[in-house]
Amino acid sequence: MAKLVSLTDGVAHLVRDGDVVALEGFTHLIPFAAGHEIIRQGRQDLTLVRMTPDVIYDQLIGAGCARRLVFSWGGNPGVGSLHRFRDAVQHAWPRPLELEEHSHAGMANRYVAGASGLPFAVLRGYTGTDLPGHTTNIRPITCPFTGETLTAVPALRPDVTVVHAQRADRNGNVQMWGITGVQKEAVLAAHRSLVTVEEIVDELEPVPGQVVLPGWAVTAVAEVPGGAHPSYAHGYSVRDNDFYRDWDAVSRHRDTFRAWLDEHVHKAGAAA
Amino acid sequence: MTDETAMTSWTADEMMTVAAARQLRDGTACFVGIGLPSTAANLARATHAPNLVLIYESGCLGAKPDRLPLSIGDGILADTADAVVSVPEVFNYWLQPGRIDVGFLGAAQLDRYGNINTTVVGGDYDAPTVRLPGAGGAPEIAASCGEVVVIVRQDLRTFTERVDFVTSVGYGTGPGDRERLGLRGGGPRVVITDLGVLEPDPLTCELTLTHLHPGVTREQARAATGWDLAVAEGLATGAPPTARELAVLRALEATKADGRRQ
Numbered sequence: 001m002a003k004l005v006s007l008t009d010g011v012a013h014l015v016r017d018g019d020v021v022a023l024e025g026f027t028h029l030i031p032f033a034a035g036h037e038i039i040r041q042g043r044q045d046l047t048l049v050r051m052t053p054d055v056i057y058d059q060l061i062g063a064g065c066a067r068r069l070v071f072s073w074g075g076n077p078g079v080g081s082l083h084r085f086r087d088a089v090q091h092a093w094p095r096p097l098e099l100e101e102h103s104h105a106g107m108a109n110r111y112v113a114g115a116s117g118l119p120f121a122v123l124r125g126y127t128g129t130d131l132p133g134h135t136t137n138i139r140p141i142t143c144p145f146t147g148e149t150l151t152a153v154p155a156l157r158p159d160v161t162v163v164h165a166q167r168a169d170r171n172g173n174v175q176m177w178g179i180t181g182v183q184k185e186a187v188l189a190a191h192r193s194l195v196t197v198e199e200i201v202d203e204l205e206p207v208p209g210q211v212v213l214p215g216w217a218v219t220a221v222a223e224v225p226g227g228a229h230p231s232y233a234h235g236y237s238v239r240d241n242d243f244y245r246d247w248d249a250v251s252r253h254r255d256t257f258r259a260w261l262d263e264h265v266h267k268a269g270a271a272a
Numbered sequence: 273m274t275d276e277t278a279m280t281s282w283t284a285d286e287m288m289t290v291a292a293a294r295q296l297r298d299g300t301a302c303f304v305g306i307g308l309p310s311t312a313a314n315l316a317r318a319t320h321a322p323n324l325v326l327i328y329e330s331g332c333l334g335a336k337p338d339r340l341p342l343s344i345g346d347g348i349l350a351d352t353a354d355a356v357v358s359v360p361e362v363f364n365y366w367l368q369p370g371r372i373d374v375g376f377l378g379a380a381q382l383d384r385y386g387n388i389n390t391t392v393v394g395g396d397y398d399a400p401t402v403r404l405p406g407a408g409g410a411p412e413i414a415a416s417c418g419e420v421v422v423i424v425r426q427d428l429r430t431f432t433e434r435v436d437f438v439t440s441v442g443y444g445t446g447p448g449d450r451e452r453l454g455l456r457g458g459g460p461r462v463v464i465t466d467l468g469v470l471e472p473d474p475l476t477c478e479l480t481l482t483h484l485h486p487g488v489t490r491e492q493a494r495a496a497t498g499w500d501l502a503v504a505e506g507l508a509t510g511a512p513p514t515a516r517e518l519a520v521l522r523a524l525e526a527t528k529a530d531g532r533r534q
């Protein structure tokens with residue numbers, strides 16, 4: 001049964017230096033508050049995994065938490081490039097960042113394989129692109145039934161997956177709805193999981209299109225209202241599009257980024 | 273002035289978006305990315321293609337936004353979709369089997385065979401001059417959609433003899449490559465730029481200039497291309513935006529501000 005914890009304790013116990021960490025969310029329900037707590041607690045040498053590393057990963061990379069990034073699209077959605085990510089790749093600032101790069105289809109299937117307890121996933125993908133030339137984690141495989149050549153990618157098994165959801169009950173059953181991306185697969189693929197939620201309620205009212213993660217499949221739940229900001233939680237908040245737009249200027253230079261990080265992350269402290 | 277009256281004043285980007293929207297046939301399913309593709313697809317849906325099925329990789333199938341979404345995960349897409357599915361489902365059940373008619377892609381670099389780079393430019397992969405966002409859904413969209421429409425501004429930086437990285441395959445190195453690679457979709461059917469329209473030659477697969485936008489010359493198009501751009505014998509000038517197309521497009525663009533306030 002998932003343990004109800006504070007955000008500070010959840011990150012302290014579940015996210016360790018050197019871990020493979022997935023903070024998932026597809027534009028919606030991105031666990032920003034948890035990412036900030038990881039920065040505040042000074043985690044190092046993380047392998048960050050995510051299909052769409054966006055602003056929270058830009059912050060984690062700029063803060064020096066990451067050694068390696070496994071991803072399929074790294075940008076500021078609807079705005080442009082991630083400047084901290086680019087600075088790390090192009091100039092090794094604040095430290096070098098190793099990349100392992102995939103397509104969305106490949107990453108999604110890697111989580112599915114992890115959640116399914118399989119060593120790899122098979123798909124029609126990557127063929128003819130330059131992506132397989134830069135990682136050993138994309139390989140051809142022959143179908144034993146038809147002889148057709150397909151592509152294999154290894155399962156993702158994060159040490160810990162962190163996601164944000166709308167609600168949980170007191171037994172740690174988690175409920176999310178709207179665009180739920182790859183969060184279910186990412187949680188089930190991981191050895192440990194931390195879910196931040198807008199609120200903890202006595203009873204989960206059914207919602208159309210909901211995804212429920214049973215409490216016994218989740219390690220810990222922390223109540224963090226607004227924990228997805230500037231992303232959003234459908235039914236609770238709307239996306240702060242101005243923040244994403246403004247991030248372009250904030251993140252463009254190292255000094256403005258550092259000042260932002262001090263003001264809004266280090267000095268802010270965990271809300272929960 | 274009627275709705276079909278040709279306008280005399282528009283921007284190159286407006287012409288490009290209108291030309292791209294015209295490529296989308298009513299009743300087809302279209303895989304859409306944010307930016308110009310999303311604007312063009314929503315313009316098509318608001319004009320000649322009311323039953324265009326918009327599919328966003330966030331899992332929104334059949335989204336019907338009444339304003340331009342600001343990201344692929346904009347809440348209005350989930351609110352108006354026929355179905356919201358998981359991301360693995362979008363790629364495995366919908367894209368991979370070939371259920372989607374048209375894929376709409378942008379490019380940072382494009383070569384004469386319609387191969388696309390959105391990964392790195394300059395230097396080498398480990399130390400690039402410019403690190404771009406990467407592949408996202410594009411490699412499998414390019415592989416598996418019935419056909420691909422590319423929308424991209426035409427200049428020497430983008431239209432290159434060779435792409436620095438093949439993120440998404442067009443026609444590879446020429447005829448027969450898609451079949452050899454086992455790519456089941458048809459590949460790029462048309463490339464819409466701010467200067468005109470390029471289509472693959474049926475025999476050589478090489479992108480050929482088939483239409484110029486009004487007011488653009490073939491010399492301009494050739495000068496903005498990093499290879500010796502082939503020009504179709506019957507090179508035509510496309511129709512300018514109609515009053516209705518421009519009015520709807522400008523109204524859609526104006527809704528971006530509404531999205532920010534929500």
